[in-house]
Amino acid sequence: MAHYPESYYVIDAISYNNDGSAMVSLTLTVKQGNNEFPRKMWLPVMDYRNQAISNPNAVDINKTLMRCLTKAISMFGLGFYIYAGED
Secondary structure: OOOOOOOEEEEOOOEEOOOOOEEEEEEEEEEEOOEEEEEEEEEEOEOOOOOEOOOOOHHHHHHHHHHHHHHHHHHOOOOHHHHOOOO
């Protein structure tokens, strides 16, 4: 936010599949002056084994939304400094 303070994200409606699993999606827009650069990202609601959860609760959905936001941020190449030197 120090570099792009006008940036924002919009969470889309959660879509549910016939098996009770769910998919979240959002659009992150990085804004610099009059220029806007949107990136849409999606992610299924999963458990700790990366398996889809049937009938997810609010906590499951919230965790997935934050992972989805992190994934969208990475599409811009932002935040790489966090992992610098991890190898």
